[in-house]
Amino acid sequence: MKVKTLILGAGAAGLMAAAHAGPDTLLVDHAKSPGEKIRISGGGRCNFTNMYCGFENYLGGNPHFHKSALTRYTQWDFVELVGKHGIEWHEKTLGQLFCDGKATQIVAMLVAELEAAGAQMWLKTSIKEVRHDGNRFQVTLERDGKDISVTCTNLIVATGGKSIPKMGATGLAYDIARQFGHAVTETRPALVPFTFDKGRFAEISGVSAPVRLTCHDTTFDEAMLFTHRGLSGPAVLQISSYWRDGDAISVNLLPELDLSAVLKDKRKSEGRKALKTEMAKHLPARLIDHLSETVTFTGNLGDLSDTRIADLVQTLENWVLKPTGTEGYRTAEVTLGGVDTDGLNSKTMMSKTVPGLYFIGEAVDVTGWLGGFNFQWAWSSAVAAGQAATAEPV
Known part of the structure; x- marks a missing residue:
């Protein structure tokens, strides 16, 4: 033929x-x-x-x-x-x-x-x-x-x-x-979810939040999804194309919020309110509970010092994570x-x-x-x- x-x-x-x-x-x-x-x-x-x-x-x-x-x-x-x-x-x-x-x-x-x-x-x-x-x-x-x-x-x-x-x-x-x-x-594999060891985010699987994700000076502002295996969602899929084995990624959990200004303002006007109550306005409750293992959310807004506010902001705007890998060609787009x-x-x-x-x-x-x-x-x-x-x- x-x-x-x-x-x-x-x-x-x-x-x-x-x-x-x-x-x-x-x-x-x-x-x-x-x-x-x-x-x-x-x-x-x-x-x-x-x-x-x-x-x-x-x-x-x-x-x-x-x-x-x-x-x-x-x-x-x-x-x-x-x-x-x-x-x-x-x-x-x-x-x-x-x-x-x-x-x-x-x-x-x-x-x-x-x-x-x-x-x-x-x-x-x-x-x-x-x-x-x-x-x-x-x-x-x-x-x-x-x-x-x-x-x-x-x-x-x-x-x-x-x-x-x-x-x-x-x-x-x-x-x-x-x-x-x-x-x-x-x-x-590209446009692919990240994996983490030992079910790192299994307890908050299904939780999603808008984030700013950065790797190698490349940044995406989209949603991130926690899964039983690790991280997914548009922001993660995007940044996966720039990620290599062994790289860390930086997660800004509050990309559109000046958290420092908000907390300092609320410290004056709503000092008796619990910090955790205020944070629940900006982050999913299950994610706050997960972060509580390493981040202290106890106390009232009126008790926050400038140093503690600065530390909290630094942690939430630069949450450094190191994936163990990706889900591979099986799910890569x-x-x-x-x-x-x-x-x-x-x-x-x-x-x-x-x-x-x-x-x-x-x-x-x-x-x-x-x-x-x-x-x-x-x-x-x-x-x-x-x-x-x-x-x-x-």
């Missing part, structure tokens, strides 16, 4: 690429259904992009690589596509855009675009071997128990990273990259690192050394923040590759 473009992986990037790569395109995936990570994302409503998507919202070895694709296909281009298909959406927080209905609407939209473009999609299809004969790619697929040889001019690798292996995630993209002489940067962008053309996503070979989406060393940024990278990088493949001669 011969096609102009073969796309490996029917996730977000692969589906989008198929909709832009022209009619002589075949998209394959081992799964029973396309877009499985889309389906489970955003609590089943898919946080498909972010209104405030900017270049600064991405990590990677080359801080400029992602700019070209994101500039040429923006969040507003995808919002327009969503509107074209009559999908209702809303902003949740911090520019995060979600479907009013189900995430499967986004999958259906992408499949419809793929079909309208004249591309084919084969599911329940495994990739057995990828070769290049010096002119074209020769890919052996297994479908319905039979081996099928596909020859193609363009090969777009959209098989993602290692995150959520129960959904079939593997390091296939990295294997293909290395096979063709491309470097792969260090990979590790994305994989940090990937195919080294030094070997790719930023405008087309094509290999600089192997004509017709493209890497897109999560497989590449471009990782976005939590909040729709990784989906936007999938859409933008896919359009860049798909359009480039369409323009390539057969």
Whole structure:
């Protein structure tokens, strides 16, 4: 069988690429259904992009690589596509855009675009071997128990990273990259909860609070959730991309409050009130009880000295914690690192050394923040590759 473009992986990037790569395109995936990570994302409503998507919202070895694709296909281009298909959406927080209905609407939209473009999609299809004969790619697929040889001019690798292996995630993209002489940067789980030894926060599991979380001079102001295993919530997932084994994190439990000024004022006006009663206005009661193991909340406001207030503020605004690890790829939303962008053309996503070979989406060393940024990278990088493949001669 011969096609102009073969796309490996029917996730977000692969589906989008198929909709832009022209009619002589075949998209394959081992799964029973396309877009499985889309389906489970955003609590089943898919946080498909972010209104405030900017270049600064991405990590990677080359801080400029992602700019070209994101500039040429923006969040507003995808919002327009969503509107074209009559999908209702809303902003949740911090520019995060979600479907009013189900995430499967986004999958259906992408499949419809793929079909309208004249591309084919084969599911329940495994990739057995990828070769290049010096002119074209020769890919052996297994479908319905039979081996099928596909020859193609363009090969777009959209098989993602290692995150959520129960959904079939593997390091296939990295294997293909290395096979063709491309470097792969260090990979590790990102947007992932932290773990702590000995059920450190088990007694306050389920407690959540808005915090300012800092690691390596990077800070996020969002919610933090205590769990049986450790810490989760948006702030934790965000900072996990900047954390390394052995690092400590700093938690400001009162990021929007001048606690020192409040306590000094209440010391004068409500001196008989218990400190713990006042603190319960600003922090969850269960968290105060947990902190009481190391922080003294006894006594009345009128008894507080300036020194004690300063010590209390320092403790609550710089609570230093040292995670033992993360929950790993099992729950990580994305994989940090990937195919080294030094070997790719930023405008087309094509290999600089192997004509017709493209890497897109999560497989590449471009990782976005939590909040729709990784989906936007999938859409933008896919359009860049798909359009480039369409323009390539057969």
